[in-house]
Amino acid sequence: MNTNPISVVAITNLYPVPWAPHRASFNKQQFELLAEHVALRVLVLVPWREWLKHKHECQETERLSYAPYFQLPGFGRSLTPRFQRFAIGRKQPWIDRAKPTHLLASWAFPDAVACLMYAKNQAIPVVVKAHGTDVNEHTLYPKRRQLMTTWLSQAKTIFCASQALRDKLIAIGLNEDKVCTNYNGVNADIFYPDPAGMPDKKILFVGNLLASKGVFELLDAFHQLHNETDCNLHFIGQGPAADALKAQIEQHGLSERVILHGALPIHDVAKQVRTARLVVLPSYREGVPNVLLEACASGVPVVATTVGGIPEVVTEQTGVLVEPKNRLALAHAISTALATSWQKDVIVQHAAQFDWQQNIRNFLARI
Structure with a gap:
């Protein structure tokens, strides 16, 4: 049993749930390691429509609970933190039993804003983990940006998954002393090179099937290349673009060459x-x-875009970078990467610097 006096309640929408058990595995990995050092509970924020459909699948324990919140679809996103704050407040008896010394809000908007609203009258310090879209997208909207500037300034520490995210939060007015970079890690017991050293004829995408993930550009790029390569294209993930992606695969006549795994x-x-x-x-x-970190830990080169913190972690020895939303450039990058003789040991060595244990040490030093 962990006897550390630090007790943390993590509040986030980014966590596996019974109907999406593979969601946000990176957060689950980090939280499990953190729980080796502190007493940890997780409160998962769930949009009310999801909750109504799946609430019978959710069982509350002393270490895991769910907070359904009202959400206005398509508009009113600046109101979401207040709905989430109300949902968190309804779980106060469960939170109080943990006797938390800290709250950890994992997702800068709306989750962290809601958590800080809740904590205002609780005298509990809040630390925030910023991931990417939570900053890159929501800071584009004046009302959301103002909410982030106002409330995140009250956090004790804001951990950013990249230097680019840190720069963006400082640019909207947050104190640079409380915003730090803390890269995620890779579990080397799970992600490691293929012992046989014989890769399949496979180009792989892993992530949410969203237009903003570039899935349609990737499909179009593969359509341009499919006669020039014996590789097939594989998509792992689910999301709102799945049906449209499947339709375009059929339209291109690529059903035998493009595989959707879910x-x-x-x-x-x-x-x-x-x-x-x-x-x-x-x-x-x-x-x-x-x-991308997991691919490198597996000795596999990557093709990615020059956005956010990606240029911080992808080098010329580990992959090829292109501008986003450019199908022709993406096709050329994939062709170049397939033709390059990559040094697997160099790729793996590069990935070794992204370590979950170091991530946890950095976290514990700043809470």
Whole structure:
């Protein structure tokens, strides 16, 4: 049993739930390691429509609970923190039983803003973890940006998954002394090179199936290349773009060459990654996506976009970078990467610097 006097309640929408058990595996990995050092509970924020559909699947324990919150679809996003704050308040008896010394809000908007609203009258310090879209997207909207500037300034520490995210938060007015970079890590027991050293004829995408992840540009780029390569294209993940993506695959006549796997358990994802020729992530915006770190830990080169913190972690020895939303450039980058003789040991060595244990040490030093 952990006897550390630090007691943390993590509040986030980014955590596996019974109906999406593979969601945000990176957060689950970090929280499990953190729980080796502190007493940890997790409160998962769930939009009310999801909750109404799945509430019978949710069982509260002393270490895990769920907070359903009202959400206005399509508009009113600046109101979401207040709805979440009300949902968190309804869980106060569960939170109080933990006797928390800290709250950890993992997602800068709306989750962290809601958590800080709740904590205002609780005299509990809040630390925040910023990921990518939570900063890159929401700071584009004046009302949300103002809410972030006002409330995040009250956090004790804000941990950013990249230097680019840190710079962006400082640019909207946050004190640079409380905003730090803390890269995510890779679990080397799960993500490691293929012992056989014989990759499949496979180009791989892993992530949410969203237009902003560049999935349609990737499909179009593959359509341009499919006659020039014997590789097939594999998508791992689920999301709102799945049906449109499937329709375009059929329209291009690529049903035999493009495979949609849906969401997979992390060990199955790792097997797919380590046997890939190439991992491709053509996102429009990112923090530092863990899939790129995991690909490198598996000795697999990557093609990705020059957005967010990606240029901080992808080097010329580990992959090829292109501007987002450019199908022709993406096709050329994939072709170049497939033709390059990569040094697997160099790629793996590069990934070794992204370590979950170091991430936890950095976290504990600043809470």
